Amino acid sequence: MNLGSLPGWRASAVGCLGAALALISPSMVQAQSGWALEFAPVVQASHWREFDAQGARLLREEGVLRGAQLKLQTHWAGVQWSVAAQGVSGLRHYDGQDNAGAAAQTDVQVGSRQWSLAGLYRWSTGFLMGVEAQGRHLKRQLLDVPGGASGYTERWHGDMVWWRLGYAMPMGAGVAQLTGAWAPWARSALDLDMPGYAPTRLRPVQDRAVQVQAGWLSGPGASGLPGWQWGISSVVEQRCFDRSEAVPLKRLGRLVGVVRQPQTEEFGISVSLQLQHHW
Numbered sequence: 001m002n003l004g005s006l007p008g009w010r011a012s013a014v015g016c017l018g019a020a021l022a023l024i025s026p027s028m029v030q031a032q033s034g035w036a037l038e039f040a041p042v043v044q045a046s047h048w049r050e051f052d053a054q055g056a057r058l059l060r061e062e063g064v065l066r067g068a069q070l071k072l073q074t075h076w077a078g079v080q081w082s083v084a085a086q087g088v089s090g091l092r093h094y095d096g097q098d099n100a101g102a103a104a105q106t107d108v109q110v111g112s113r114q115w116s117l118a119g120l121y122r123w124s125t126g127f128l129m130g131v132e133a134q135g136r137h138l139k140r141q142l143l144d145v146p147g148g149a150s151g152y153t154e155r156w157h158g159d160m161v162w163w164r165l166g167y168a169m170p171m172g173a174g175v176a177q178l179t180g181a182w183a184p185w186a187r188s189a190l191d192l193d194m195p196g197y198a199p200t201r202l203r204p205v206q207d208r209a210v211q212v213q214a215g216w217l218s219g220p221g222a223s224g225l226p227g228w229q230w231g232i233s234s235v236v237e238q239r240c241f242d243r244s245e246a247v248p249l250k251r252l253g254r255l256v257g258v259v260r261q262p263q264t265e266e267f268g269i270s271v272s273l274q275l276q277h278h279w
Contacts, residue, residue, distance in 0.1 A: 034226070035279055038071040040233070040272040044088055046110065047267040053243065058262060061108055063092030069272060079119045079130075086114045094142060106151070109141040120164065128166040128179060135159055150195050158188035162211065174218035174231065183209035188241075190261060198250040204261040209239040217274065231274040239266045 048061035067088030074081055089111040097104055113136065120130035138156035145151075166179025186206040193199050212235070219229030244261035 035072065035074045036276050038069075038073070038274055038276040040069045040071070040274045042067050042069055042086065042088055042270055042272045044268050044270040046090075046092055048092060048108075049265040049267075051263040051265075053263075055263075059094065059096030061092035061094050063090055063108070063110070065090040065092075065110060065112070067112075079121050082116075082118050082120075084116050084118070086112075088112050104145045106143050106145045109139075109143070111139045113137045118162075118164075122168060126168050128164070128168055128177070130164040130179075132162040132164060132181070133160075134162060152192070152194040155191040155193070156188060157191075158186065160186040160206075160209065162209075166213075171216060172218075174216055174229070176216045177214070179213045181211040181213070190244075192259065196251060197256075198253075200247060200249060200259055202244045202247060202259065202261045204241045204244040204264065207240045207242045209237070211235065211237040215274075217276070226278050229274075229276045229278065231276070233272050233274060235268075235270045235272075237266075237268050237270075240264070 044065040044067075046061075046063055046065050048059075050058045052058055065088040067086065069084060069086040071082055071084040073083075089109075092108045092110055094106045094108050095103075114134065115136075116132050116134040118130060118132035120128055122128050136156070136158055138154075138158075140154040140156070142151045142153075160183050162181040162183050164179050164181040166177060168175055168177040170176075183206070186209065188204055188206060190202040190204060191199060192202060213233065215231055215233035217229055217231035219227060241261065241264040243263050246258040246260040248255055249257045249259045
């Protein structure tokens with residue numbers, strides 16, 4: 001959001017959740033084959049950009065978010081099913097403009113909660129195909145600019161479905177895996193809370209989202225036996241949003257202008273260390 005237009009028309013975006021689709025045929029049906037519980041600390045390099053209608057950059061944010069992920073997974077009907085929850089938080093440095101159009105800098109407090117339901121099928125050749133339903137709540141709180149604009153809070157809610165393709169192969173004492181994903185469907189909503197103004201809801205439209213995951217798991221992941229395993233995983237993700245429709249902005253019940261979501265780009269690189277127990 002451009003701090004120079006607090007009374008007018010900015011906000012920011014992110015979105016996810018959907019419905020998982022079954023990758024099952026009668027020939028795949030088989031008995032459940034054990035469970036695994038995973039805990040993974042997560043570190044994410046997070047980047048945020050917003051652009052005006054001509055493509056000029058309005059602001060950028062950069063920072064490091066930290067948190068953890070918890071995942072439960074099992075195999076059924078030839079598919080690896082998983083349910084996961086992740087939370088990360090931290091500060092991003094804001095580089096934008098103040099109300100007079102001059103350069104302004106501050107910090108943004110970011111907190112993200114994400115959950116997913118996924119199915120992934122692996123052929124004997126090592127090729128992978130899957131689908132993932134994902135949802136996320138994101139709180140983005142800009143702090144006051146000294147001698148300038150007041151801070152404000154954005155709360156993002158979103159749903160998304162990912163289609164995933166990839167390949168897995170034995171490597172050393174474990175299994176290496178590389179997948180790519182894109183989102184054919186998504187929706188999102190932004191609740192904007194600016195001091196002195198009525199709460200406002202925007203609905204930014206996601207233009208595209210792509211993701212690449214790479215990882216390696218040791219131990220029972222390769223042998224299929226109960227016990228412990230460890231691994232490392234990295235995710236590179238980009239989400240882009242078009243400008244939203246303008247909605248009324250009110251103060252003390254009176255219309256004072258409109259607010260809209262500018263074109264937005266979110267980019268992140270996450271690294272996690274995984275510890276799994278199979279039984």
